[in-house]
Amino acid sequence: MGLPGTGLRLERIVSRVFGEGRPFLPESASPLLKSYIDDLTGLYGMTHRPDFLTSTTRNSYAEMAEGVLAEMVPLPDPVGVVALATMAPDADMLQSPTALLAHAVPGSPLPLGVTDQGVVAPFTALRLMGEFAGTGHGLLVIMDQRSLPYETGAAERPAEDCAVAILLGGDDGADDLSLVRMVDVAPGDVRSALAAELVGRDITVIARPGLDLPGGLADVRFAFPGRPCTGIWAALAEGIEGWRSTGRRVVLADYDSTLRYLSLCTVEVRQRERAEA
Known part of the structure; x- marks a missing residue:
């Protein structure tokens, strides 16, 4: 399933x-x-650290969003949708x-979380942002x-505070995006499902360590450990930037074993002339 009729493209991406x-x-x-913390944990029968608020240092999502946004300016006007993941x-x-x-962004964007x-x-x-193409640029912040204060139940717990900001738009010079989402994929079926999508193609695959990748992939890059959502x-x-010197098809792949969702995002990185200093 491709990005649904949107024409959204990747213009810029930064990580911090x-x-x-x-x-x-x-x-x-x-x-x-x-x-708030009692409610978050109590609804699901979970426990939390009783000393969390008095013994913990943290970067809130708002602080990280503000920090990574500063590295994206200037932003085009208007930004039609902002999303947090x-x-x-x-x-x-x-x-x-x-x-x-x-x-903080130009325009009056639709906010999504x-x-x-x-x-x-x-x-x-x-996928949701693709439904609102035509309203201006889109900004996605992943954190x-x-x-x-609790265990998430995920296979990998975040070990770092990290934010990635992605600016999406319709500029012809930007990089095309397409998505594939598969639901109800059993852990034992991940490798074969990925093989059907990846093997035999001249691509670079980016995956989290531990993802059950098929053999025969020419170029695999693994995500940074301790960053399950942003890695x-x-x-x-x-x-x-390196791929833009030659052009490259890059596929990001991830699997959530609890939800049994397998997702891929293909970025057609366009070759670009390097700006002179």
């Missing part, structure tokens, strides 16, 4: 890893935030990262947060 962060402010360690809810909900982004989709949240966000996209950000 954040430092230790700061402690929760006294007003953040309030009954409101404690109640995360594996887990924010540890600090006192400031909305989606609202922050919507107010995607969570509870595990590691395939960015693919879901791209991992290491300071979580493959950060690897794309790191490699894209």
Whole structure:
């Protein structure tokens, strides 16, 4: 299934890893935030660290979104849609990262938030953004947060605070995107499903370590460990300038074993002339 009738293309992508962060402010360690964490865990029969608010340093999603956005300016006008993709809810909900982004970019964008989709949240966000092409550019921010008060149940827990920002648009010089999403894929069927999509093609594959890749792939790049949601996209950000010197088809692949979703995003990286210094 290709990106649904949108013509969206990748114009720019940046990645940033954040430092230790700061402690929760006294007003953040309030009954409101404690109640929020109690609700997040209690609804699913989970427990959380009782000392989390007083002993933890963190970068909130809002702080990371603001930080990575600063590396994307200037942004085109208008931005028609902004989307946030995360594996887990924010540890600090006192400031909305989606609202922050919507107010910080040019235009009056539609805000979207995607969570509870595990590691395939960015693919879901791209699919939803494709429905709103024609409203201007799109901005997707993908984030991992290491300071979580509970266990997510995912195979890989975030070990770093990382944000990746992707600017999408219709510029003819940008890189075409297409998506494939497969549902109800059993773990034992991942390799064969990927083989049908990948083997025999002249491509670079970016995947998280541990993904059951088929043999016969000419060029495989593995994501940065400790970044379950952002890792493959950060690897794309790191490699894209090199691929633009020659042009390259790059396929990002990920699988969420809990949801049994297998997702791929193909980026047709166009050859570009290097700007003179």
